[in-house]
Amino acid sequence: MMKVALLGAGRIGQVHAKSITAHDGSRLVAVADAIPEAARKLAGQIGAEVRSIDDILADDEIDAVLIATSTDTHSDLIERATAAGKAVLCEKPVDLSLDRALATLKTAEASGQPVMVGFNRRFDPQFAALKAAYDAGEIGKGELLSITSFDPAPPPIDYIKVSGGLFRDMMIHDFDIACWIFGGPPARVSATGSAMVDPEIGTAGDVDTAAVILQWDDGRICVIKNSRRAGYGYDQRIELLGSEGLLSAKNMLENTVEKITASGASAAKPVYFFLERYMRAYEIEWTAFIDALQSGAAMPVTLREGVAALACAEAATRSAQSGDSVAITPDMLGAE
Template sequence: MTGIALLGAGRIGQVHAKAIAQAGAKLVSVFDVMPKAARAFGEKTGATVCDSAQAAINHPGVDGVLVATSTDTHVDLILAAADAGKMVMCEKPIAPSLAEARRCIDTLGDRVDKVFIGFNRRFDRSHAKLNAAVRGGEIGSLEQLTITSRDPYPPPLEYIPVSGGLFRDMMIHDFDIARWMLGEEIVKISAEGGVAVDPEIGRLGDVDTAIVTMVSASGKQIVILNSRRAVYGYDQRIEAFGATGMLISDNPSETSVKRFDASHFAAPDAYATFFMDRYTGSYRAEIEAFVDMIQSGGKSPVNAVDGFMASYLAEAATLSCQTGRSIELDVSGKPTWDTPS
């Protein structure tokens, strides 16, 4: 049985622990900077509680390491696990800044394919089927891609200053989805952000509502819509429009029953209240892919370079929002802009 060391016993760590069990792997060791949280986690899962990340990484029976700690620790833990000869999976984003993300991939060198970045939405069944259909030419040449991601409610206010901002924290998933769907890089990006949900988010230096438009290397158009509030629930949709048709990956619903009468023309209610519900299946599929990668010694389907490029787009979007101008991009991920004063 494949053994996993989990670094980070917080909310996302618990999501991964459940997925590890569902995937038929074994959670061998766990470490968290909060010893009480680690102990509670160990008692619940049966994993050995370690007093350091290095001890968890090197614990007997560990084949792979899953990093689910705070973003500022990601790079050092990825490198520590890779240096120990382990396959690594790391929650998004790969790093808190573009410079740190660059340090990570430069230090990894030819080991970038041994690092699996946790963009779990690629493993959602509907999104994956849409992607396969687009790549298979079912709608002809893809011309426009629209990605909508809206949370049901904002995160706690204390999270805002340490989140890195909406583009780096929330929209980074959508930047990865765009690259995955397109199969090519983005060459131009423009972002607009506003504060429509909670003025306190603005006072803390972030936006809660944003729209990004992008152009790919071959001229495809991409629109991403984000909001920290959707009163009707967790809203996750992708629309791919092509020369011969359109494909939509819609919000899942509890049933397929629709009501048509004098006062209703309505689809069924969506059942997902947040990402834990909406993406339960994708977290499991993601872990299954990681376990397969460990067992086969193969390449990561979402590697460290993918993590870096998503961070590159997030950084450029942040700058565009701050300066009010479009940003030209280098497909190699080298910054083509000056940091605003």
């Protein structure tokens, strides 16, 4: 039985707590949070102890930590946890700073401890089936990938101000999906964005509507579209055109009932938000982490892959600001 500690008892920490406690191979023994009441409430619900991060990392009986704290703490906690001999699953992104993430990559790899980055969308059954079909050669060579990711409404402005921007906070999931499907990071990134949903987002220095083109050296292209506002629900789609066909993963709907009459046709809207859409993906993600630890296999989403997604976000941010495409260079990926 793997003994696990959870660092961060906020919304996403609560989601992870459910996955940890539901798994036969793991037991959540301790919770830490900067807000003591949040830690006490969650720990009470699951029968865990409230402990400080220092105490958790000093406890040799704790095998792994799940980091679900604010992004600005991720790099420090990854470094401290791996130095303490813990396996780590850390929520995305690795850091808001690519340079800081690269330093963490070097430190963590030197420790030899396993680190997984929490890009849960890879574990969504629909997206995983698309990836498996592509890898099996069912549509030939991939040529044009299209990823749509629209949120139903923007987060609070206070969150926007500390999020690192749409490319690092929201689109980073899509950068990871693109790199995952196409087997590695692109060569160049071109991005544009604007604040159309809320002018306060623009005042805060961010965008809420964006489009990005990723280009690989062999000609493959990925187009990513993001918006902070889709009033009809949580819009999450992937379409992949290959030399011999097309693969697509569509939205999860509120129900599967479709009405067709003489006056027209109608169907249900997409589910409203990410917890409805991706709860199963979080469960599968945790199982994949535990399976890798128990078997000694490589982590299914490595820290180096987390850095690659952040490198794409960094390039997109630079491109949107300059109007020029930005190359993904080896040093941005941690190459020696």
